Amino acid sequence: MELWLQEDSLFTGALPLPHSLLDQVVSYAPFTLFPSLVPSALLEQAYAVQMDFNLLVDAVSQNAAFLEQTLSSTIKRDDFTARLFDIHKQVLKEGIAQTVFLGLNRSDYMFQRNTDGSPALKQIEINTISASFGGLASRTPAVHRHVLSVLSKTQEAAKILSNNPSKGLALGIAKAWELYGSANALVLLIAQEKERNIFDQRAIENELLARNIHVIRRRFEDVSEKGSLDQDRRLFVDGQEVAVVYFRDGYMPSQYSLQNWEARLLLERSCAVKCPDIATQLAGTKKVQQELSRVGVLEVLLPGQSEAVARLRATFAGLYSLDMGEEGDQAITKALAAPSRFVLKPQREGGGNNLYGEEMVQALEQLKDSEERASYILMEKIEPEPFGNCLLRPGSPARMVQCISELGIFGAYVRQGKTLVMNKHVGHLLRTKAMEHADGGVAAGVAVLDNPYPV
Ligand code: ADP
Numbered sequence: 150m151e152l153w154l155q156e157d158s159l160f161t162g163a164l165p166l167p168h169s170l171l172d173q174v175v176s177y178a179p180f181t182l183f184p185s186l187v188p189s190a191l192l193e194q195a196y197a198v199q200m201d202f203n204l205l206v207d208a209v210s211q212n213a214a215f216l217e218q219t220l221s222s223t224i225k226r227d228d229f230t231a232r233l234f235d236i237h238k239q240v241l242k243e244g245i246a247q248t249v250f251l252g253l254n255r256s257d258y259m260f261q262r263n264t265d266g267s268p269a270l271k272q273i274e275i276n277t278i279s280a281s282f283g284g285l286a287s288r289t290p291a292v293h294r295h296v297l298s299v300l301s302k303t304q305e306a307a308k309i310l311s312n313n314p315s316k317g318l319a320l321g322i323a324k325a326w327e328l329y330g331s332a333n334a335l336v337l338l339i340a341q342e343k344e345r346n347i348f349d350q351r352a353i354e355n356e357l358l359a360r361n362i363h364v365i366r367r368r369f370e371d372v373s374e375k376g377s378l379d380q381d382r383r384l385f386v387d388g389q390e391v392a393v394v395y396f397r398d399g400y401m402p403s404q405y406s407l408q409n410w411e412a413r414l415l416l417e418r419s420c421a422v423k424c425p426d427i428a429t430q431l432a433g434t435k436k437v438q439q440e441l442s443r444v445g446v447l448e449v450l451l452p453g454q455s456e457a458v459a460r461l462r463a464t465f466a467g468l469y470s471l472d473m474g475e476e477g478d479q480a481i482t483k484a485l486a487a488p489s490r491f492v493l494k495p496q497r498e499g500g501g502n503n504l505y506g507e508e509m510v511q512a513l514e515q516l517k518d519s520e521e522r523a524s525y526i527l528m529e530k531i532e533p534e535p536f537g538n539c540l541l542r543p544g545s546p547a548r549m550v551q552c553i554s555e556l557g558i559f560g561a562y563v564r565q566g567k568t569l570v571m572n573k574h575v576g577h578l579l580r581t582k583a584m585e586h587a588d589g590g591v592a593a594g595v596a597v598l599d600n601p602y603p604v
């Protein structure tokens with residue numbers, strides 16, 4: 150199984166490690182013992198709509214008026230989104246130096262049970278920054294093929310789909326690097342100080358190295374201390390020119406000190422390809438997701454592309470604005486009347502931020518007369534059909550539990566000026582968690598890695 154680094158109290162007791170190495174314990178990422186059944190039709194649908202989502206995110210990121218209008222109420226009440234938006238405005242005002250744009254995203258879905266019992270693909274969210282687990286998901290097929298082979302299920306083992314998002318994500322970075330057009334320039338991966346999921350990132354770095362593209366890992370702090378722009382706004386860090394900045398940090402408020410905000414601004418002002426640029430990060434906010442579901446909005450953003458619009462809309466769950474006014478009042482009334490059918494979401498990433506059930510009710514009661522409610526959106530709660538699987542994680546006994554899954558599809562696209570030069574889906578991720586957890590992904594310690602077993 151794939152490995153990751155963790156501070157694990159179990160290991161600290163068992164092994165006499167020097168203190169400096171305690172955060173260097175290599176462990177395995179949690180996974181299911183068996184692959185989970187996923188209807189092939191839904192897998193195909195998710196793959197088929199991925200290029201549309203790439204186009205949509207890219208269109209939103211280029212539409213400053215749409216972003217401004219959509220986020221206007223949110224940024225009054227949400228400091229984090231407001232700060233990102235400030236940088237976006239500053240870059241627009243100065244003029245965008247970047248000419249090549251790279252999007253690496255992951256669109257996540259759950260399988261809603263229709264009233265007739267059939268499952269439907271419903272989008273949970275799209276991650277436009279630091280979409281992770283493409284590296285680890287490239288290794289999981291071999292794990293389940295092995296498990297099934299041990300059980301002499303050779304035919305079943307052969308049905309586990311091949312999957313290599315790390316290669317596809319690296320191809321996107323490589324294309325952007327090539328179009329930047331400077332043979333000695335590097336890829337700068339913005340890394341967290343303590344990164345538990347480093348092997349996920351290394352998988353992509355190694356794919357790049359195989360193409361002779363070198364990656365340096367630096368923190369925002371390093372950029373602020375050793376980063377600079379020349380007169381053409383080319384970015385240099387430690388004296389080396391940077392072609393592509395790949396963010397694996399910078400999506401949560403806690404990841405930014407004042408110094409880090411300054412570093413982010415410096416990066417955004419540069420002509421290096423940012424993955425994502427600030428506008429694309431904003432395009433991935435929950436508020437934008439909610440506004441995209443409004444009647445007529447997709448048609449305006451993707452003119453003349455009615456088939457893409459229909460494919461996109463078919464994956465949308467119910468999404469409701471909580472802005473002050475009658476529409477928001479009605480949404481709150483509906484949620485208070487049937488709390489189990491809704492999720493309250495702030496503008497946050499990384500899992501564990503959404504509110505459900507009684508907590509949601511309390512929050513809505515508190516928020517309903519305040520403008521602060523505009524920093525949240527309300528979403529229909531997806532209720533997939535649970536199934537049994539066994540979750541394996543370090544230090545916990547294996548247990549068979551009732552589970553639900555979330556499917557992610559990775560997308561990669563590259564645009565040069567106004568021309569889209571790459572638009573692909575590059576693989577999938579299946580995460581499975583015990584039913585009793587409403588929220589949370591793999592990194593949050595709730596979900597585990599899985600493979601779809603198409604049926
Ligand atoms: P984050 O940006 O924190 O990952 P998400 O919107 O992906 O936020 O929500 C986190 C988790 O909460 C999801 O992985 C999923 O398990 C659960 N969740 C989110 N939205 C819904 C929903 N509409 N219905 C059911 N579960 C949801």
Ligand code: MG
Nearest residue numbers: 257274500590
């Ligand atoms: Mg998520």
